[in-house]
Amino acid sequence: MEEFLAKVREYYAKVVVWFREFNIRKVVDEIRSMNWIELGHDIRHWIQKNRNNVLVGLGVVAALIIGLAWYANRQEQKNDEAANTLHNGLNSYNRALQARELTPEERKNELTRALQIFQYTLNQFPGSVVYSDALFYMGNGLYASGNYNEASQRFQEYLKKFPKRYLAANAVESIGYCYEQLGDLAKASEFYNKVRQLYPDSSIASRVGVNLGRLAEMQGNLKSAVENYQSVVNTSPNTAWGRQARLRLAFLEAKFQYFNPQQAQPAAK
Numbered sequence: 409m410e411e412f413l414a415k416v417r418e419y420y421a422k423v424v425v426w427f428r429e430f431n432i433r434k435v436v437d438e439i440r441s442m443n444w445i446e447l448g449h450d451i452r453h454w455i456q457k458n459r460n461n462v463l464v465g466l467g468v469v470a471a472l473i474i475g476l477a478w479y480a481n482r483q484e485q486k487n488d489e490a491a492n493t494l495h496n497g498l499n500s501y502n503r504a505l506q507a508r509e510l511t512p513e514e515r516k517n518e519l520t521r522a523l524q525i526f527q528y529t530l531n532q533f534p535g536s537v538v539y540s541d542a543l544f545y546m547g548n549g550l551y552a553s554g555n556y557n558e559a560s561q562r563f564q565e566y567l568k569k570f571p572k573r574y575l576a577a578n579a580v581e582s583i584g585y586c587y588e589q590l591g592d593l594a595k596a597s598e599f600y601n602k603v604r605q606l607y608p609d610s611s612i613a614s615r616v617g618v619n620l621g622r623l624a625e626m627q628g629n630l631k632s633a634v635e636n637y638q639s640v641v642n643t644s645p646n647t648a649w650g651r652q653a654r655l656r657l658a659f660l661e662a663k664f665q666y667f668n669p670q671q672a673q674p675a676a677k
Contacts, residue, residue, distance in 0.1 A: 490529055490536035497525030497542070501549055516553075523549045540570045547582060551589075560586035577603050577610035584619060593623050614644040618653050625656075634660060 503510070504518035526549055529542040547562035563579040563586070570576060584599035600616040600623070607613060621636035633656075640653035 486533060486535075487537050490533035490538045490542075493525060493529050493533070494538045494542050494545075497522045497529065498545065500525065501545060501552075505552060519549060519553050523553065540566065540573050540575070543569070544575045544579060547579070551582065551586060556586040556589045577607035577612055580606060581612060581616060581619070584616075588619075588623070593627060597623050614640050614647070615649040617643075618649045618656070621653065621656060625660075630660065630664065 500518045500522035504515050504522060507515070507518075510518065523546065526542050526546040529536075530539065530546065533539060533542075543562060543566045547559045547566065550556075550559035550562060560583050563583045566573075566579045567576060580599055580603050584596045584603075587593075587599060588596035597620060600619045603610065603616045604613050617636040617640035621633045621640075624630070624633035624636060637653040637657045637660075640650055641657065644650040645654075
């Protein structure tokens with residue numbers, strides 16, 4: 409056995425040296441010169457001598473393969489179950505926000521049900537592929553129900569755990585919405601600007617210009633409002649928020665008769 413292992417180590421050392429030297433011709437020549445028949449006999453002799461150990465090893469490997477296959481199948485089942493559960497929550501959430509035939513009480517009940525399902529998804533499927541989505545929509549549901557502080561906490565939790573996921577930019581923007589609803593316009597502006605800073609390539613990076621323009625209007629800073637709306641029109645003219653920004657510019661121009669966006673002051677009465 410020791411002699412066999414020594415030969416294996418010797419051959420391995422030769423291969424390492426060969427590849428370090430990048431001498432392919434030498435590698436081929438040396439491989440051809442090896443006594444493969446003798447090596448094959450040594451391997452067969454070792455297997456015969458250690459048959460029980462080999463069988464045990466094969467059994468362990470087989471058990472590991474079966475265990476991994478079972479685990480992978482179980483994880484797939486849990487992911488499917490989690491996705492179906494989240495889908496049910498999103499159905500209630502969308503119905504609460506969009507179904508016109510609902511009474512205010514029915515709308516509230518649908519939203520409550522959505523929040524319960526989102527929380528259940530988070531509790532029961534912490535390692536699932538939809539966990540991050542459930543966390544984000546939990547924040548959305550809390551925002552829709554008027555719990556702005558709790559919603560902000562959920563969005564911040566999302567960013568802490570999933571700063572690179574596809575909804576990260578939306579989470580930053582949503583924190584801005586929460587602060588805006590709470591009346592902290594400075595904080596809201598800070599988070600709207602963070603979308604541009606942290607996720608400049610995001611599809612919503614230009615949309616925050618509409619939010620910043622709205623805040624500027626609320627604060628009476630009409631020059632900043634015009635500049636932000638104009639930036640959206642310039643970068644995203646064919647998007648929904650580009651059209652919204654264009655409408656706000658037209659409204660401000662008609663109301664205050666702007667002749668120069670850089671000055672952007674109301675006309676004298």
